[in-house]
Amino acid sequence: MMERAEQIRAGLAEVEERIAAACAAAGRERDDVNLIVVTKTHPASDVSLLAAAGVTDVGENRHPEAGRKRAEVPEDLRWHFVGGLQTNKAAAVAGYADMVHSVDRARLVDALARGARSAEKKLACLVQVDFALDNPGRSGIAPAGVLELAELIASNDHLEIAGVMTVAPLGADPTPAFERLYEISQELQAVHPDARVISAGMSEDLEQAIASGATHVRIGRSILGQRA
Numbered sequence: 001m002m003e004r005a006e007q008i009r010a011g012l013a014e015v016e017e018r019i020a021a022a023c024a025a026a027g028r029e030r031d032d033v034n035l036i037v038v039t040k041t042h043p044a045s046d047v048s049l050l051a052a053a054g055v056t057d058v059g060e061n062r063h064p065e066a067g068r069k070r071a072e073v074p075e076d077l078r079w080h081f082v083g084g085l086q087t088n089k090a091a092a093v094a095g096y097a098d099m100v101h102s103v104d105r106a107r108l109v110d111a112l113a114r115g116a117r118s119a120e121k122k123l124a125c126l127v128q129v130d131f132a133l134d135n136p137g138r139s140g141i142a143p144a145g146v147l148e149l150a151e152l153i154a155s156n157d158h159l160e161i162a163g164v165m166t167v168a169p170l171g172a173d174p175t176p177a178f179e180r181l182y183e184i185s186q187e188l189q190a191v192h193p194d195a196r197v198i199s200a201g202m203s204e205d206l207e208q209a210i211a212s213g214a215t216h217v218r219i220g221r222s223i224l225g226q227r228a
């Protein structure tokens with residue numbers, strides 16, 4: 001266990017250094033970028049070790065794994081749901097997530113709102129944008145649909161439009177997608193000034209995401225190691 005704690009601290013220190021360097025290179029304040037550690041497939045004990053090391057935000061991509069882990073981890077953390085979401089699981093996820101990054105269709109909005117209403121909370125939502133639409137099966141909505149979906153979220157009493165999210169297209173230079181996400185975010189903020197979250201950047205591309213204005217990076221492997 002001690003050994004795992006040390007691994008996690010070392011991974012965190014390395015990623016912290018990368019984030020700080022990327023902020024400095026981009027002329028941004030370190031505080032402008034929030035680290036979400038993606039803990040999917042790793043045990044609840046890892047989440048507790050992260051909390052002990054000062055992590056405040058964790059991300060999960062699957063229901064019910066995410067809900068089970070949240071129930072098992074006593075520490076006070078913000079839980080982000082970052083994975084593609086089936087409509088029939090959305091209400092349950094809305095019950096335990098603090099922010100859902102993967103809202104990409106109207107039916108999901110209704111289902112999340114139902115869950116948030118039962119939980120008597122207002123749920124923060126990001127619209128997930130997909131820039132690789134020739135790749136069916138991926139999560140995300142086309143750029144042209146973002147503002148309309150954001151409006152639907154904003155008009156619901158139980159949901160809050162907090163910003164936008166993307167996963168860079170696989171095997172391509174991520175920067176064009178991150179730059180377009182930033183532009184879309186500016187358009188969204190012109191209508192909803194509080195919708196400032198730009199969730200972009202994973203282990204492989206956090207530097208490019210920060211250079212393009214990301215406010216939240218979602219890092220798994222660089223901190224926790226390869227997933228089984």
Ligand SMILES: *Cc1c(COP(=O)(O)O)cnc(C)c1O
Pocket residue numbers: 038040061082083167201202203204218219220221222
């Ligand atoms: C798994 C996952 C991450 C983290 O990816 P790593 O390559 O492990 O850093 C980030 N975002 C989403 C949506 C994920 O599913």
